[in-house]
Amino acid sequence: MSTVQQATATAATTTAVTSSKKVASDVQATEDRFLKLLVTQMRNQDPLNPMDNAQVTSQMAQLNTVSGIYKLNDSLAGLSSLYQSSQALQASSMIGRYVLAEGSELDLKSGASVGGIELAGPADKVTVTIKNSAGTLLDTVELGSQKAGVINFGWDGTTQDGVAVADGKYQFSVKAVQGDEKVTATPLALSTVGSVTLGASGPTLNTGLGALSISQIKQIL
Secondary structure (H helix, E strand, O other), X not given: OOHHHHHHHHHHHHHHHHHHHHHHXXXXXXXXXXXXXXXXXXXXXXXXXXXXXXXXXXXXHHHHHHHHHHHHHHHHHHHHHHHHHHHHHHHHOOOOOEEEEEOOEEEEEOOEEEEEEEEOOOEEEEEEEEEOOOOOEEEEEEEEEEOOEEEEEEEXXXXXXXXXXXXXXXXXXXXXXXXXXXXXXXXXXXXXXEEEEEEOOEEEEEEOOEEEEHHHEEEEO
16 A cells, blocks of 8 residues: 555544544433433422333433434444545545546647547447647547447547647547437546545545546546
């Protein structure tokens, strides 16, 4: 396990232990207050009209219900902490990895670039159109028939006329059809995970595409 993963696991465990201790303390405090009130009631009851056993039993049942709710909340908090710990470890293991997420940018380096597409359904024709920052058409990539899901494609950095362009950032769009029907196609950009930020809402992956949650990652390469 890497240093980052160890630190992540330690932080998650500390949070879970702290939460559990607080719940246990709250339960104990509630029980102490109840017992003090019950003893006070019994000491000050009217000897000629003592407390009904059914009333005492009812109060004890109420205490058990409250304690049970606290313990249930503690169990749920523990499960939540384990889930967050699992997410954090998963996220930290992605540092340095290439990922695909929603975006329409191609990063051309040494005459090679990779992009992705998420198809909502099968398509018998998928076409990628690549343009420069000025909006000038450079090339089209025909991917033919594709199944629903995430697919990858590559571009060699040459135009339709076979002229090589300089390394840099380029834009692409996607068109997919099944017969005469348009298929929803979401462009996916490639980027590297540089670091992970742990927050209350879960881990965030810091990439060249910005800060992304794990659910926004469509594919890990």
